[in-house]
Amino acid sequence: MPPSSPAAAPLRVAVMGAGAVGCYFGGMLARAGHAVTLIARPAHVQAIQAHGLRMETQTFDEQVRLSASSDASAVEGADLVLFCVKSTDTEAAGAQILPHLAHSATVLCLQNGVDNADRLQAVLPHHTVAAAVVYVATEMAGPGHVKHHGRGDLVIEPSAAHVAPALVVAGIAAEVSDNVRGALWLKLILNSAYNAVSAITQLPYGKTAVGEGVQDVMRDVVNECLAVAEAEGVQVAGDVDAAVRMIFDTMPGQFSSTAQDLARGKKSEIDYLNGLVVRRGQALGIATPANRVLWALVKLLESKQG
Template sequence: MRIAIFGTGGAGGYFGAQLALAGEQVVFIARGDHLRALKATGLRLETPAGETIVRAVATDNPAEIGHVDAILVGVKAWQVTDAANAMRPLVGPDTVIVPLQNGVEAATELAAVFGSNTLGGLCGTLSLIAGPGHIRNVGGQNFIKFGELDNKSSDRVERLRQCLVGAKVPVEVPADIVKALWNKFLMVTSFGGVGAITRAPIGVTRAIPETRRLLEQCLQETLAVAKARNVPMADSAVTDTMKFYDTVPANGTTSLQRDIADGKMTELEYWNGAVVRLGREVDVPTPTHRFIYDCLLPLELRARGKIDFPG
């Protein structure tokens, strides 16, 4: 398949590398120093198993590429709308678009532009940009889940699934993609929010009773919002997610936490902020997420150049 990776960050870079190594025709859409490194020396993929150099086409101009079979969208959540406009040259009548963003709103935003070309999608990976052209994966579970937004089976979903299987990427087509999105949303907003305010990796936050309780409170709030929005979440979602946290490598952090620590713009509005906003719409209180959001908001506003800190 001819596959464009629109946004070659941690997730896009990692999964794009796996597809390229399997012989698929991968195009990396990137920019700046990252793009220059990809063009000059290829993508350097570092995993616990070792390092590999992946060579593939890289550009910042989708018009150079033309229509592709599939697009994996790896930009940050707040960039999805702008990315949709930029990726128009890549999208033909049969192109499928799979958003990999954390959160539960990206597919709706993409579908507003591309309609039925859009699938629901999510991923899991502990990967990050370690430097220009350098993607580091620290281990743990790496997977992609996707499917038609109406949950019907389709040939195009099966074709992409087989492609990912061939690249040895763990892949699943869930029976209910919206439920799967909310399960991931529940997991990552709690993990990321508590990690960001404590500045500690998951191995620490899950081990200290006080911060473990914060994780559980966040999960319970998000579950309540999901149920109020008629998402068919399992009653065991909190317990199941806590069990998952206990399997994550002890040094695990989320992109939200890393970006906050580095003074970068983050997906705060689409993580903890979204729990608060979506909860408000259905009259479900979310005090723990609200506390996390309020605590992190000054750092987010500074990163976006909207406020300055004295001194």
């Protein structure tokens, strides 16, 4: 059964860029009684309008009824916008929602990378834009069908603390942190260690991490990331080694988002993962050869699809 409805008035929620991540969190909020509109590609919208969103999770498999649209104007009237587009599309998608966004709306960035909230805030200078760190293993298993493989928690900035209770009641573990920048860098480090290897091999985390020599490569990647973060004055949140192990332990069957993008012939976010570490390292005079090799190989694979 869905969680009980929240005691406070239901939120009006729009999910901009409702892929696997947006569908999962939007679906969870809809199950809890919030008025959710998913803004997604037409094939997903048609399936959701006809049958609802199928949420196949570790604990339930349901058709969740909510609204869906392929038009950015559907953010109109939303109290909360979950901003889930690819890092490559941040500015363009921000410009699309700007004319329709309520002044009082909170925009929560559920994206990979460390600078999306800053980039989006530049496009939406008069709105509350908050960064969030996302830990969830999901995939779109078909039109209007999201499959959940593990976790489902968020670390959010204090400026979005007012929405945390609604997230928690909806079954989403939401932690408010004063060091979201450090948490974003921790996620960047994990993505840099796992995503490209999963993409290049088209294997899930559990199989890549036990490959011969791969642990050493991952260790080199992590050490380079930490050196760049330290030079930038970032206090990386948490135990990095434990976090790297946790991905292997909790998501062994998950393919990285980068792997999923390449498998579908789509451009990945590699420029904002290993590529960002390379660029920041170059600017700071820090060598990042392991990250550079992984970035270059994924870019080469992307070029094959052109």
